[in-house]
Amino acid sequence: MIQFVNITEAEFLKKKLVYKHMSLENALRTLETQSLWFANPENWKDPFEKRFLNAKYISKGKEVAFNWKNRLFCTCVTQTISSEAFWHTYSQGEIGVEFRIDRAVLLDELKKHSSTYDIFIGKVEYMKTTDIEQELKKIPFNPPISVGVNTNEFASRLFLLKRTAFSYEDELRIILLKQNKTQEKGITLKYNCNNTKLIRRIILDPHLKEYTYKTLKEVFVSKYGFTPISTKGATKYSRVIKSQLYASPKIATLKID
Numbered sequence: 001m002i003q004f005v006n007i008t009e010a011e012f013l014k015k016k017l018v019y020k021h022m023s024l025e026n027a028l029r030t031l032e033t034q035s036l037w038f039a040n041p042e043n044w045k046d047p048f049e050k051r052f053l054n055a056k057y058i059s060k061g062k063e064v065a066f067n068w069k070n071r072l073f074c075t076c077v078t079q080t081i082s083s084e085a086f087w088h089t090y091s092q093g094e095i096g097v098e099f100r101i102d103r104a105v106l107l108d109e110l111k112k113h114s115s116t117y118d119i120f121i122g123k124v125e126y127m128k129t130t131d132i133e134q135e136l137k138k139i140p141f142n143p144p145i146s147v148g149v150n151t152n153e154f155a156s157r158l159f160l161l162k163r164t165a166f167s168y169e170d171e172l173r174i175i176l177l178k179q180n181k182t183q184e185k186g187i188t189l190k191y192n193c194n195n196t197k198l199i200r201r202i203i204l205d206p207h208l209k210e211y212t213y214k215t216l217k218e219v220f221v222s223k224y225g226f227t228p229i230s231t232k233g234a235t236k237y238s239r240v241i242k243s244q245l246y247a248s249p250k251i252a253t254l255k256i257d
Helices: 009-014 024-033 047-054 084-089 103-111 152-159 164-169 210-223
Strands: 002-005 017-023 035-039 057-059 062-064 072-078 096-102 118-123 125-127 161-163 171-177 186-190 199-204 240-242
Touching (some): 002 009, 002 103, 002 152, 009 103, 017 024, 017 103, 024 035, 024 096, 047 152, 047 161, 084 096, 103 118, 118 152, 125 164, 152 161, 152 171, 210 240
Antiparallel strands (some): 017 072, 017 096, 035 072, 057 062, 096 199, 118 171
16 A cells, blocks of 8 residues: 555546656666666765654654664655756766656556555655754644654655755655564665656756767667657657756847837
8 A cells, every 4th residue: 555645646646757867877877777766865965864764753752763773765856847956956966867657557567566665655844943953742733743753654755845945846755664663774666657657858968069969869868768759740759868957048128118
């Protein structure tokens, strides 16, 4: 079973695509292994991303463990089609790649693993830092929720909190929850469909020089099958393109009076 948090299944499927940015190395690994990487948040750099995993919880005068600690794995996608920040943040100093992923196909593939993991698809809730740092019962969740550290509903809401400085991401998180604790750094989740069915389009780093772009495009087209799709008329829809973020606009003629 897949549980939706802060978003319904209908809302999730209302749009066609979600977007995931990564380094070229990770993009090639994804296609070669036909698997998605779910990271252990313990290894994330931002301390606020794992605030509630590492916190100490006191219930009725006794310290209790956070039920999801060492069981939680996550991959993040965005609903924002383009952002200059993504190319710097998620490329890890390498060439960046954006996968445009089909939501319906992704959901079907996740369902195939729902007997192995508890799976949550959640929309991130953005808050001021001072609100996130409040006592649990005072955090202004919208909608409100009763505090229950070891309930999946409350745990998922905690893990979907993020600071408003990142609200431009409009992030969705896909969470895998293992039954038993582990020290694994991450989990690879195989998908059984073709790469080109799950990933509808590949966008390459806007900083790429001409020959690097052409070479990489050839790799994605010839090796991984992202061939252009015929459309009405004589044109074809290319499935591998370079981001036009820094493309030079046409010289404008602007009327003053």
